[in-house]
Amino acid sequence: MTPDKLKTILLVEDDDKLGRQVRSHLTEAGFEVDWLRHGHDALAADPSQYGLIVLDLMLPGTGGMDVLKHYRGQRCDVPVLVLSAKTDAAIKVRALDLGADDYMTKPFWPGELVARVNARLRRPLANAGDSIEIGRLRLDQSARRLFVGEESVDLTRVEFDLLLALARRPGVAVERGWLAEHVLDPERDGTGRTLDVHVSRLRRKLGDRAVCLQTVWGVGYRLEPDA
Amino acid sequence: MRLRPRLALTALLAGIPLIAGSVWARSAIERSNAVDGLTRLVLQRMLDGGRDECSRWPESWPIPSGPGMGPGMGPGMGPGMGGEGMPTWEERQTRMQAMLRGGGGPRAFSHLGPPVEFFAYSADLTSRNRLAPALHEDLRTGLLDGRKVVSRGRSNDSDSPLEIAVRMDWFDEPESPSAIVLARQVGASEFGLAREFLWGVTALVSVMLLTLLLSAGPVVGRARRLTRNVRRSATDQYATSIPVEGSDEISELALAFNAAGAQCRAHTDLLEQRERSLREFVEGTTHDVMLPLTVLQGHLTSLAKTSSGEQAATLRDAIEEAHYMTSLIQNLATTAKLEAEDAPPRRDPVDLVALCERVVARHMPVGREKGVRVEPVLPGDPVVVRGDETLLEQAVSNLVHNAVRYVDRDGRVLVVLSAESGRFSLRVLDDGPGISPDQIGHLTERRWRADDVRARHPSGSGLGLAIAKEVALRHTMELTLGTAPELGGLEADLQGALG
Incomplete structure (x- = not known):
């Protein structure tokens, strides 16, 4: 895993304002962000070139769960942080079962998101590295x-x-x-x-x-x- | 009083006067018959030669002479009594004893059973026979009143002798020693009949009572079944109707219960429908508010980074208010969820280490704006419990948020998680002013109620802690509030079993 790759994040978010904002805050925190607005675009993307994926569950067309299932089906182990406005525990459990590494419930603070992303990107290094x-x-x-x-x-x-x-x-x-x-x-x-x-x-x-x-x-x- | 004892008691209360009345009527008839019988016996005896005998032997009558006995003498008199001429004194005494023992009357009256004694009196109510008893006062009065037949004795007291005095047709003849004849019957075989009669009536009443109870059996059984069915129907909110048997009053009762149950059910359905709509509305609204609130928080953060001075202070306040609003909306959603589900919460595996990290990350940005440090102190391994992750996270979040809100600027909030011997302890401590002991008691005693969502002023803290308390309760965890030994402020300690 190259350091550059670790700094690259795929954001899948359909809401314009929120997407812009998340991208701006992650960029500010030193990450490079690729932003996709649709589920089918996310399906077409190659997740392995990213260090982390921020995935909204409520997407028009192909939903976030399907995207997640698709990525995990490809044996892609890039950490996925799920964004959800649902407070229903069943949805979180399902997302985690499908292979999500972490989730955040809206509303969240930009600082919160950055902290979660950092924590997630730091961890594999600590565990896997020599x-x-x-x-x-x-x-x-x-x-x-x-x-x-x-x-x-x-x-x-x-x-x-x-x-x-x-x-x-x-x-x-x-x-x-x-x-x-x-x-x-x-x-x-x-x-x-x-x-x-x-x-x-x-x-x-x-x-x-x-x-x-x-x-x-x-x-x-x-x-x-x-x- | 239950139905069967009540029926039995009613039957007894009705039966006892019935038996008493019957016995009384029966004994009155018996006595009247006995009086008539004795009267006839007297008349027959006197007309069958008794008058003549008495005139001949007024001192010893009624002991008759042998041949003058008349027809129908009992076989007990025996051949020894047969003889010509005047009987001797001894013979007459023996015959008298035999007569007194019984069987001294004509056959026609043999059913009267007990022996009858006759005594003759003259018109002045005295007898020439020394053995004749003095006439009783009642009889004398009656006779002097000019009554033909006067009787006394044996009405209720069956052992007293029945006495009748008959004023004979020849009463007015001068010097007649048998102007009045007294017949006296001791003992009462009639009462034997009365006793049988009493047994009969008692048996009849008993049979009636038994029949009543037996016929009440099925009625009582059905009433009990109905009660059971109504209770069963009530336990499932009248969703199942009561089976209706037959077409009588009890089945009408069952039908009435069914109608009432159906109304109850309809009413409950309506209320549930309304509650569901309201809950869906709350869920929908909270969901819809989440996105703009996230964007608002992002804008506030961006502005705060580039501002300074008074503007920065205003933005800090705005951030704190937005954070409170977020918390309030999340608590609203949690409240709706808690209200909707009375059932035990989900039992998903929940890693409290990750949960604490998320909660700390949620409150850290706001804490940072306020100058409050939120520090997690966590074990190196996951600490897994069973529960509803959303509820647990909201509970812990409320504890942390409460601490962040109440500590002073540059204060500290610690989130300390530890696990030992199958149990965990999640402590949220702060170095704020804390809460006085009486308030702590109030907070822990209070049960979470939906009303608090509306009643709580935005500056209050009760709702968050009350929800945390309720969530703990539903997860069979314990939440205790006290003074933090390390920092001196409030300590909220959530404890429970590992999953």
Whole structure:
């Protein structure tokens, strides 16, 4: 997946005003947007050249569900974010069953849409890629090594797992209880307070990037890429 | 009182006077017959030689002499009594005893059974026979009044002797020792007849009662069936009609129930139809409003980015109002949905991690305009529960929106999700002023009502929390409100089982 492709979004939306607006906000957020107004146009398009598809379900002619079914039938795994004005849970469930990755209910805020698109585009990179980059931090998953800039930093197993768990969801705090359960060694560390000890050691090892590793009100930790 | 006992009681109340009356009438007739019989017996006895015997042996009469017994003497008198001439005193005593034991009368009156004693009195009401009892006052009075036959005794009291005094035709002859004859009958075989009669009447009344109860059986059974059918029909809102049996009063009742049920059904159908129309209208309207509202929000966002100063502040307010309107419309749709469905909600798998991310993303842009940080704190894995995703998302969204609205500028809102031992806890905390404990109690006690949509002033927060509470209730989750230990403001904690 090339970085260029990740920045390209296919928007399928029949409403002129909304389409224009969504396109403008996504463009502003740094994406390149191809906008299609009709379902049959969407059927003819090649979804694989896009990083993400924003698909309205209420389209004249061929509906959004049909478009989705068609794409998934082509074994295309491009993430699809569905837009719907329906609050009916059955429709969401059906869309998710057909292979939609996420949905947004109208009305939504442009910032909300951008956040959802970003979250969706970031995730496959974190899961599939061999290494995860958060600002100047780079986690090599297979070698289980951390690089701050070009400098390699030695981490214990717990420290690496802790950082990896946070790096998978940059900007979102991970709950303490979950970290204690999934990262700590139950035999050696027990739970709770030892987590803080590991975090403070990790902070020392991160040096000037320690600001990235933030404590959220005693309920969780977060890796903030922009800090 | 149930029908059968009531019938039985009525029959008894009617039967007892009937039996009593019959017995009384019967005993009066019996007595009158007995008096007539005794009178005839007296007359026959006297005319059959009794008068002559009495004239001959006034001191000992009625013990008769052997040959003068007249026809029809009972076989019990035996051959030993046969003899010529005057009977001895002993013989007469023996005969008298035998007579008193019974069977001393002519055959024609043998059905009278008990022995009859005769005594003769002269016109001054005294007897020459020492054994004769004094005439009772009642009899004396009657005789002195000039009555031909006077009787006393045995009306209700069956054991008292029946006495009749007959004024003989020769009453006015001077010196007649038998001017008045007293016949006295002790014991009463007639009452034996009366007893049989009593049993008869009682048996008759019992048979009537039984017949009544037996014939009431099917009626009671049908009434019960009808009751059951009416109840069953009521449970399905009179959708099924009651089966009508036969063509009598009970079937008419069933028909009347059916007619009433049909009216009820028609009325309910009309109400349901109206409610459905209204709900469809609300759903349609909310749907139609979603698109322009999205566009409006987009425009406001664009304008806010390029404005500054007072204009930026105005736009911030506008954004917040638009956000509130959005929330209100979504709550309206949720309310319509909750009202429409009394049934348990859907049980789709819902990932609360994704749900929290969506909710945070929804409120983050508005929070950012206000300077409020909305921070999610989530587990690294999906947390899956069962439920209606739209309802749950709206509930969590309401909690977050409530927090965002009430924290001060530069405030914080945390959305903390954790899962442990099969249960999850989704906490929404803020560092706002919080809510006083009595208000918290009020909010948690309150049940969600559709009326609140209209009653709630736009500045209020009750509807959102009340809807969240209702959604939690329908998902068998618990929503508790309290003070956030970490931030000091309000904490809303939604807890439930993982799916």
